[in-house]
Amino acid sequence: MSRGLTGSDYHIGVETDPARLDAQAWNALLASQPAPTPFLRHEYLAALHESASAVPATGWTPRFLTLHDDGGGLVGAAPLYLKTHSWGEYVFDWAWADAYRRHGLRYYPKLLGAVPFTPVPGTRLMARDDAAREALVATIREFADEAGLSSVHVLYVDDADRAAFERAGWMLRENLQFHWTRDEAQPVADFDALLARLQRDKRKKIQQERRRVAELGVEFSVHEGEAIDTGLWDFFHRCYTLTYAAHQSTPYLTRDFFARMQTTMAPHWLMFVGRREGRPVAASLVAIDRGSGAAWGRYWGAVEPLPFVHFEACYYQPLAWCLANGFRRFEGGAQGEHKMARGLLPVRTSSAHWLRDPRFAGAVAEFLAREGEGVAAWEDELRERSPFRRGPGGG
Numbered sequence: 001m002s003r004g005l006t007g008s009d010y011h012i013g014v015e016t017d018p019a020r021l022d023a024q025a026w027n028a029l030l031a032s033q034p035a036p037t038p039f040l041r042h043e044y045l046a047a048l049h050e051s052a053s054a055v056p057a058t059g060w061t062p063r064f065l066t067l068h069d070d071g072g073g074l075v076g077a078a079p080l081y082l083k084t085h086s087w088g089e090y091v092f093d094w095a096w097a098d099a100y101r102r103h104g105l106r107y108y109p110k111l112l113g114a115v116p117f118t119p120v121p122g123t124r125l126m127a128r129d130d131a132a133r134e135a136l137v138a139t140i141r142e143f144a145d146e147a148g149l150s151s152v153h154v155l156y157v158d159d160a161d162r163a164a165f166e167r168a169g170w171m172l173r174e175n176l177q178f179h180w181t182r183d184e185a186q187p188v189a190d191f192d193a194l195l196a197r198l199q200r201d202k203r204k205k206i207q208q209e210r211r212r213v214a215e216l217g218v219e220f221s222v223h224e225g226e227a228i229d230t231g232l233w234d235f236f237h238r239c240y241t242l243t244y245a246a247h248q249s250t251p252y253l254t255r256d257f258f259a260r261m262q263t264t265m266a267p268h269w270l271m272f273v274g275r276r277e278g279r280p281v282a283a284s285l286v287a288i289d290r291g292s293g294a295a296w297g298r299y300w301g302a303v304e305p306l307p308f309v310h311f312e313a314c315y316y317q318p319l320a321w322c323l324a325n326g327f328r329r330f331e332g333g334a335q336g337e338h339k340m341a342r343g344l345l346p347v348r349t350s351s352a353h354w355l356r357d358p359r360f361a362g363a364v365a366e367f368l369a370r371e372g373e374g375v376a377a378w379e380d381e382l383r384e385r386s387p388f389r390r391g392p393g394g395g
Contacts, residue, residue, distance in 0.1 A: 010067040010075065010135055014143070018046045018062055018079075025074040026126075033123040035158035037296075038289055039115045040123060043264040045079055051257035054116040058252075059084045063111070065139060067132055076132040078125050078140065081116070082109040082149075088252050090119035090334045091155045091173065091351045096364060100150065105357070111144045113154035117252040119334035120296055121156040121177070121349050125164065133160065137168045141354055148356075155351040165352035171361070173353060173368050174375045176346045176382070178339035180319060180330040191320035194343060202341050202387040209308040210316060216306055218274045218281065220317050224288075225266045232271055233258050236283040239301025270295070272317045274302075274309055281306060284313035286321075293328035295321075315342045337382070346382045348375075 015021055023042040030036045038044060045064075047053075054060035060081045067076030085108065086093055100107035113124050127133035144152045154165065166172060188194045195203045223232055237255050244251045261269060268289065274282035282302035288295045300314050315332065319342075322330045332339045340346070353368075355361040 010069065010132070012139055013066040013068070015064040015066065016062055018042065018049050018064055021046075021064060021066070021077075022074065026077060029074050029077060029126045029128070030123070032128070033126055033158075034160045035122045036292075037120055037122040037294075038265065038268040038287055039118045039120055039296075040079065040126070041265065043260075045115070047257050047260035047264065048116050048253075051254045051260055053253050053257045054081070054088075059087065060116055061109075063143070065136065065143070067127075067135055067139070073128075075128040076126065076136045078113055078136050078154075079115065080140065080143075081112045081114070083112045084108045088117040089114060089153075089155060091153065091175065093153065096151075096360070099360065099363075105150070105360075107150050109149060111140070111147075111149050111152040113140065113152070114156065119156060119177070120331065121347075122158055123161065124154050124157045125161045130164070133164045134168070137164050137170075141168070144354070145356060150356055152354045153351060154353075157350050157352055162350045162352065170352040170354050171365050171368055172372075173351045174372050175349050175351075176375060176379055177334060177349050178332050178336060178344035179347045180322070180332075180344045181347075182328045188323065190323050191316065194319065194323065197388050198343065199387055199389055206311075206316070206342065209311055212308050213306075213312045216309070217276050218306060218309055218312070219276075220272050220274050220312065222317070222321060223271045223273065225269065228262065228266070228269060228271045230262070232273060232283075233262055235273070235280050236271060236285055236299075236301075239283045239303060240285075240299050241301070242303065243299070243301040270318075270321070272313050272321075274306075274313055276306075282309050282313050284317070286318050288327075290325075293326065295327055295330045297330070297332050311342065315339070315344075319343065340382060340385070341387055343387060345386065346379050348379070 021042060026042040030040050049055055049062060060083065063080045063082055065078045065080055066074060069075050086097060089112065097107040125133050125136045127136055140152055162172065188197065195206060237258055241251050268287055270286040270288050272284045273280050281304055284300035285298050286295050287298055295318060297314055297318060300310065302309055319330055332344045355364055
């Protein structure tokens with residue numbers, strides 16, 4: 001169908017199967033965005049669907065939105081899902097759903113703009129220009145309104161998306177993650193140099209933790225891209241499932257998903273494998289983009305309890321690798337104030353929300369204003385507790 005939006009005509013499509021989208025056009029549009037990540041690539045999103053990880057049976061029903069110009073060119077796109085729950089999102093709205101339920105109203109299904117199970121900030125509205133981005137925002141709202149959905153939630157947006165939602169009057173929600181970002185003015189050469197910039201107690205604690213891992217006899221190897229063979233993927237998946245089992249939870253991603261990553265997105269993966277007496281005992285998986293110099297810690301696990309191996313696999317090994325390979329950023333994932341002691345600093349993240357019922361929208365707006373003040377105060381407090389030494393040579 002086509003509609004006139006923001007003064008221009010676009011041909012609007014809603015696709016229920018990501019595999020039917022033009023992968024080349026999708027990825028080309030993504031590459032032109034302000035904050036592209038590998039997680040929005042067509043291969044990644046299609047693998048989530050084709051592996052039965054994010055499908056209607058698991059509560060994720062694709063409704064991918066596309067905008068084409070009169071010449072058939074893709075000028076706008078957004079991955080959207082009808083959700084029947086709030087698992088796998090990492091921006092928590094369970095209390096909102098409960099409030100709807102207590103008032104006899106239906107919260108689910110809702111419309112979600114996000115990468116399933118992936119709390120990574122970046123582009124969510126892929127657009128050729130500002131007009132197309134504003135058209136996406138308007139069309140998403142129209143779609144939800146016409147379908148009678150309670151709400152729309154677009155998570156971990158970049159600055160351009162955030163501004164477009166704010167102009168359209170959407171509610172914004174702030175939170176914090178913990179990232180390491182290279183000091184461009186005084187970059188460090190390696191992990192030891194990074195440690196030297198930490199306060200003495202933080203540096204000593206990390207050195208003690210690494211020494212304990214060495215005393216256990218655990219040594220790490222690093223594998224990138226096609227060097228991650230099927231055997232390593234099998235071992236990693238075992239570790240991944242054990243992590244969920246330890247928390248009495250069910251893994252989101254199937255083994256088939258990781259098989260598809262091995263086949264279609266190998267250059268974007270890095271695996272650290274810990275071995276003890278030659279036997280693999282732990283593994284962590286990191287996504288990378290050499291073009292932007294960014295890395296994202298994703299998953300980890302171990303086949304036996306080993307003190308401090310988690311920190312080695314998920315922070316120290318990846319940070320050392322990023323420094324050795326000239327990377328600019330390492331994102332440690334959602335939550336985890338303990339990451340600060342390991343050199344990762346607080347970074348704001350944003351999500352955009354629209355609720356159809358004006359009464360609930362007003363109540364949520366008031367809540368978000370209070371929550372935002374709390375996040376700002378928390379960030380200020382964390383900044384005061386920086387793990388880096390102050391003054392010349394510090395962080």
